[in-house]
Amino acid sequence: MQYRNFGKTGISISSLGIGTKRLPTTIDGNGRISVDKDKSTEIIRKAIDSGINYIDSAYSYYDGEAEKMLGSALMNGYREKVYIATKCPLWLIKSPEDFDRILDEQLERLQVDYIDFYMFHSMNSINWNDVVLTYRLLDKMDEAKKSGKIRFVGFSYHDNYDMFETALRIYDWDFCQIQMNYLNYDKEATFEGMQLAYSKGIGIVVMEVLAEGKLANPPVNVANTLWDMKSAVEWAYDYVWDKVAVSVALTGVNNLEHLQENIIYANRSYTGMLFPKEEAMFLTAKEIYDTIPLVNCNKCSYCMPCPRGINIPRVFDAYNQLAIKGKEEALKLYSTNKIKANQCSGCKTCEKACPNRVKISEQMKQIDKIFSEIV
Ligand code: SF4
Ligand code: SF4
Numbered sequence: 350m351q352y353r354n355f356g357k358t359g360i361s362i363s364s365l366g367i368g369t370k371r372l373p374t375t376i377d378g379n380g381r382i383s384v385d386k387d388k389s390t391e392i393i394r395k396a397i398d399s400g401i402n403y404i405d406s407a408y409s410y411y412d413g414e415a416e417k418m419l420g421s422a423l424m425n426g427y428r429e430k431v432y433i434a435t436k437c438p439l440w441l442i443k444s445p446e447d448f449d450r451i452l453d454e455q456l457e458r459l460q461v462d463y464i465d466f467y468m469f470h471s472m473n474s475i476n477w478n479d480v481v482l483t484y485r486l487l488d489k490m491d492e493a494k495k496s497g498k499i500r501f502v503g504f505s506y507h508d509n510y511d512m513f514e515t516a517l518r519i520y521d522w523d524f525c526q527i528q529m530n531y532l533n534y535d536k537e538a539t540f541e542g543m544q545l546a547y548s549k550g551i552g553i554v555v556m557e558v559l560a561e562g563k564l565a566n567p568p569v570n571v572a573n574t575l576w577d578m579k580s581a582v583e584w585a586y587d588y589v590w591d592k593v594a595v596s597v598a599l600t601g602v603n604n605l606e607h608l609q610e611n612i613i614y615a616n617r618s619y620t621g622m623l624f625p626k627e628e629a630m631f632l633t634a635k636e637i638y639d640t641i642p643l644v645n646c647n648k649c650s651y652c653m654p655c656p657r658g659i660n661i662p663r664v665f666d667a668y669n670q671l672a673i674k675g676k677e678e679a680l681k682l683y684s685t686n687k688i689k690a691n692q693c694s695g696c697k698t699c700e701k702a703c704p705n706r707v708k709i710s711e712q713m714k715q716i717d718k719i720f721s722e723i724v
Contacts, residue, residue: 350400351618353598356552358501358523360432362597364590365615366403366554367396367608369415371601384414390422392608397430399612403597405475405526405554407436407470408455420460433459434526434554436470436505439480440651440702452498466524467499471651471704473508475514487520505556506538507704513542517549524552526646529595530560531588531631532638547594555589555598561647567634568641568673574634576627583614588617588631589627641672644712645705652699652709658688661699661709668716676723683720 355362370723373388373680391682393404406415406640416435423431435455442448455464469481481487490502501523504512516522525546534540546553562586565574575584598615602608648664655661667683683689693713700709 350402350612351615352402353596353620354552356524356547357550358552360380362403362432362552363401363615364595364597364618364674365401365611366405366434366597366599367393367401368556368599368601369393369404369406369419370410371603372411372415372418373603374411382411384411384418385413386418386421388604391607392602393419393422394427395605396608396612397427399608401612402431403434403466403554405434405556405599406459408438408441408451409436411469413458416455416458420458424460428461432465433461434466434468434503435464436458436468437486438470439472439476439486442480442484442486445484445486445489448486449493452493452694456498461609463498463500465500466503467493467501468524468526469504471507471649472504473506473704475701477508477512478649495690501552503554505554508537510537510542513538514545517542517546517551522546522549522551524554524596524655526554526556526599528557528560529555529589529592530558530564530585532560532564532635533557543592543594552596553594555595558589558598558600559585559646563673566673567639571634571638574630574637576630582610582612584631586611586614587618587622587627590615591621591623593620595620605700643669643672644707646707647705649704651702651704652707655693656696656701657692657694659690659692659713660686660688664716665707665712668712671719671723680724682718690714690720693717704706 351364352361353364373384373385375385376382381548404419406419437448437451493499494502503522503524503526505526527541527543543553565582567581572581575581586598589595600611602611644665646662648662650662652661664686667679670682690713693709693710697710703709
């Protein structure tokens with residue numbers, strides 16, 4: 350495994366980290382999805398045995414099951430070999446005391462005395478002002494650090510460059526988690542923001558390397574721009590690992606085969622690994638991709654549940670497949686939605702929770718029109 354400096358923390362971190370948002374799952378007779386504990390434990394332990402030392406979770410993943418699973422997977426000496434990162438759900442904080450209560454609950458779920466890397470989850474200008482500043486949560490982070498419950502303070506991020514720059518100016522963060530890939534380097538924190546964080550010694554964790562899977566199976570015209578000496582997945586990871594600012598790139602594997610593949614790619618990686626011609630290749634791929642009309646949905650599901658029962662990310666996925674894979678595939682996917690876009694009441698409850706500010710209700714109207722026309 351390759352290791353990199355994690356900003357000013359003094360910690361050496363594996364260039365590949367494991368996320369717990371897309372673990373293997375099981376479905377019971379009532380359709381309830383749960384984490385498959387055995388398979389997930391096998392993946393986590395295999396990752397650690399291969400040298401991965403950074404594991405990312407969150408209070409909200411699988412309704413808390415991800416943290417519980419991680420706690421038990423790290424028994425038998427595995428805890429000592431890794432750094433645990435997890436997140437404070439800002440949308441559930443209604444008072445300063447909620448911060449302490451939730452942190453204590455996470456320590457219990459994870460069965461640990463301390464969390465190595467603790468983040469505000471999905472920070473944006475709304476929860477920065479209404480939650481972090483209103484409830485003085487930066488002081489709470491400092492207190493938690495002093496008491497030894499957490500070691501390093503950070504945030505995961507979904508907003509624009511200006512907000513990112515404001516956050517960096519106001520607090521001395523140890524690390525941050527941002528989305529970065531060759532399609533979206535100009536979005537959210539942006540490449541420029543990443544460089545700014547790096548210049549301040551802030552460790553950088555990259556999520557969405559595959560742009561929610563879009564880069565694993567890119568549209569044909571985008572795939573055609575990628576040289577065939579590497580897989581689409583390896584190109585996407587190499588784009589990120591090439592950057593000296595990046596400490597660790599997360600992978601959300603849900604099977605051992607993908608884990609093994611990503612470990613091989615990580616072991617081959619190093620900073621400055623791309624040639625100018627390869628950089629130009631990514632630019633062409635992005636230019637082509639930007640001409641494809643897609644809803645900017647990363648399937649995070651923060652907008653769920655919809656009071657009308659619409660599976661919002663799944664509807665958007667079907668719509669995006671129209672441009673990526675064509676009518677047949679899109680219709681097949683759309684038909685798996687029992688409740689279609691036309692059931693949207695326009696209440697906009699969902700829109701407040703969307704980190705990408707997708708105008709969900711407007712999109713639903715448009716999607717309903719498009720699918721009724723092509724059926
Ligand atoms: S606006 Fe539509 S999709 Fe969003 S929560 Fe309301 S009914 Fe559901
Ligand atoms: S619409 Fe927004 S909140 Fe909902 S899944 Fe997509 S990105 Fe996430």
